[in-house]
Amino acid sequence: MSTPSDLIVERNGPVMRVTFNRPDSLNAFTPQMLTTATQAVEAAGDDRDVRVVVVTGAGRAFSSGADLSARADPEYQGGPATFKGVNGLVRALRTVPKPVVAAVNGPAAGGGCSVSLAADFIVARESAYFLLAFANVGLMPDGGATALVPAAIGRVRATRMAMLAERIPAPLAVEWGLITQAVPDDSLDSCVDLLTTRLAKGPTAAYAQTKHAFSAATISQLDQAFAVETAGQSLLTGTADFAEGLAAFTQKRTPDFSGN
Template sequence: MSDGTSTPGGIGILRDGAVLRLTLARPDRLNALGTTGFADLADAVDEADADDGIRVVVLTGKGRAFCAGADLGTVVDAHTVEAAARAVLAVRRTGKPVLAAVNGAAAGAGCSLALACDLVIARRSAYFLLAFAGVGLMPDAGATAFVPAAIGRARAMRMALLGERIPAPTAAEWGLIGEVVDDADFDEAVAAMTARLASGPPLAYARIKRAVNEAALPELTRALENEREGQAALLRSGDFAEGVAAFRDRRDPKFTGR
């Protein structure tokens, strides 16, 4: 096992034989990522795709969260939206199976990242949250495609408009994720699934991914384009400025529709 490296954007990269483990490693920010972090993640997945020695990619978070989405403590702009979209497209397009080991909160673009993966194992204490409306934004990083494809329009609208936390057991019941395990069994379950994928048929896995994704998510590219357009307008709005200010001041926002 290599000692691993860490990118400027906070992505830990550790290779162990045929397994590449990517860790969102900004625990002081609940692993929220800036533009550089999303870009680093996309680069790491693209590099794994080009490496025949890698058979499976595991994506997880450091500390008590999986990923809190975009880091509102930094500049969040169209470049951030584009970088997050690039990261989810890299996960979808790689022929390697990507396992999301959701160790805690998966919020905003962090929720999108988890759902972009081919398999999701979550701790029972984890939860999923589309937190965008709370700061005057719309879901992005493919969430407008991933979520309704998994759980239907009604539940997707509720998640997007109301920003309710969806506990991992409920997410599994709805079909948003594939598996939830007790916290004490999480590491063992992730290790077992990783080993199974690493020893599986890589050519078949690549074909399965492509066929299932094209059938289940035929409108992902269009959804990302709609998200880019809508988010670009919302990022310039007074409501977004108010949402960020309220987030930083730990108060309820006062949206005006401007």
């Protein structure tokens, strides 16, 4: 269940900071968290005094993505809303006319990975990793990852991430071109502060047009990716493999997929 404190939105001069704040669940997303985060990012776009947006997580994770523990509850109804919410937040991060920095303080998995990669600058602790974990529960990547990841690292590496569900450590993610920078764990905050200070003093309108042009050139099919992912996930959530993947996750065991 989401509470008002599940998302923290703070202003420090020209910098708006959005923090996922469910550390006990590795900042697993709830629909309300995502809706509130999207509203905050959209508001930053309309506020001339906000010149940089930072997205991060509390505790030891950026975000583990959808809350699969909650989904195992037979009365859980938040699946489609969470899926829609991730798409909305990713779209907001890509279209807001301000630079967005993802301060990745720990694992960015599933939809959390998609959200982190929607930023313009992705700065991560060296101990952090990026994981498209969907195949582990019989699903496909979503949150626009099918557009964002190949645009950054190519189809072959994207396929490796998605189908093998491998953890990509932050230093390797830099080498691949998936993220901007990996920094010593205790330097994340200071490195992000330096970057946001520089961006906040820069030509905001020029940054906005540059961002728009890069998006048009590299991820112009993002909305199409959302539609394809929505159709695919709708199909996959009705499969035996998804039921087995969810059961295995809940029971903390390796899934035995049947291919159905």
